[in-house]
């Protein structure tokens with residue numbers, strides 16, 4: 309009963325639905341470096357595990373089937389015993405049928421039969437989740453379980469902390485799952501036959517990134533052509549006019565956020581972006597830049613102290629510069645709602661926002677942007693001596709994960725690690741605002757030349 313290399317699992321089956329070549333590599337090269345999850349993926353797995361555990365408490369009184377997937381026989385036996393013993397709910401109920409192994413998040417006994425519940429740390433039903441539930445229902449039925457209803461249990465964006473009674477929504481996807489059932493045996497047979505043969509030929513295409521980014525992109529896709537150096541940016545004569553709003557006394561502002569799947573602070577919903585750090589370079593009365601920064605510490609609500617520090621940092625600013633200001637505006641609106649005592653000054657900051665993103669997008673082009681106008685893409689081209697490459701935290705998702713670690717797992721860190729994570733986050737956020745300062749200088753120089 310131990311899994312053979314050619315047995316499918318629920319995950320393998322869904323990888324195979326996306327691409328047979330991807331599945332072939334996963335099975336035949338399980339030690340491939342591309343399959344070692346990076347920090348971002350590990351953080352997403354951890355969130356998924358946590359949401360799965362919490363979901364069980366909303367369907368209480370069940371028997372948990374534990375053990376690793378390699379202990380399939382023991383898990384199947386424990387599931388059979390739990391069902392035979394009349395357990396009203398089984399968590400991680402495990403079945404093997406037709407060379408496919410599947411563990412069901414929650415199997416709930418009802419009057420009509422069993423409800424199969426797949427838990428997702430998402431706020432929506434997505435097609436790929438339905439396919440995921442479909443293979444489980446197929447395996448469970450083949451193993452003799454009378455599954456009569458299939459549900460996706462996902463987080464409810466309408467839930468508001470501290471009332472977590474409606475944290476989850478249970479969406480009935482029975483009809484959609486039933487519609488997929490007839491195709492499953494042929495797909496399983498196709499995947500098993502493919503795995504028994506040589507690596508299949510699969511052309512690259514949109515399936516390489518949908519519904520998930522394939523880890524083998526670098527093997528299949530040709531490398532991006534190098535952009536020859538020495539190409540000057542193409543600047544429209546309208547750039548000078550577009551920079552007019554940037555001549556007031558300025559502050560350069562950047563937020564970093566955390567995004568708890570399960571809300572932990574008052575008024576928050578699942579996956580709300582909650583500001584937990586900012587960097588602000590403000591032009592002082594004498595014209596010199598003054599750097600302000602703030603980073604949350606510990607699991608308490610960071611918003612009141614952050615809002616206070618932010619209002620102080622922006623005092624005297626006539627314009628507040630951001631890059632893709634919709635994000636900063638969203639953060640300021642969130643803060644204004646969370647800290648009503650400072651709503652006025654926070655809304656005043658929002659009203660002063662001026663955005664560099666559309667200025668670059670509409671008036672400057674360069675092949676080195678590679679079609680992206682994100683700050684990370686344009687900065688190395690327009691401000692050649694600035695880059696994020698040397699930093700320990702180099703992009704937004706990494707910052708979000710590291711702040712979450714600092715806030716919620718900081719107690720388990722050594723003092724040295726704690727200090728290193730804080731330093732890395734402060735350096736990253738500070739570089740974002742300094743990058744805007746330098747970018748504006750560069751745009752002014754380009755406008756001078758173009759005019």
Ligand code: SF4
Pocket residue numbers: 326327328329330510511512513515516517522523524525526528529
């Ligand atoms: S990169 Fe595309 S073609 Fe290559 S294995 Fe991944 S999904 Fe398949």
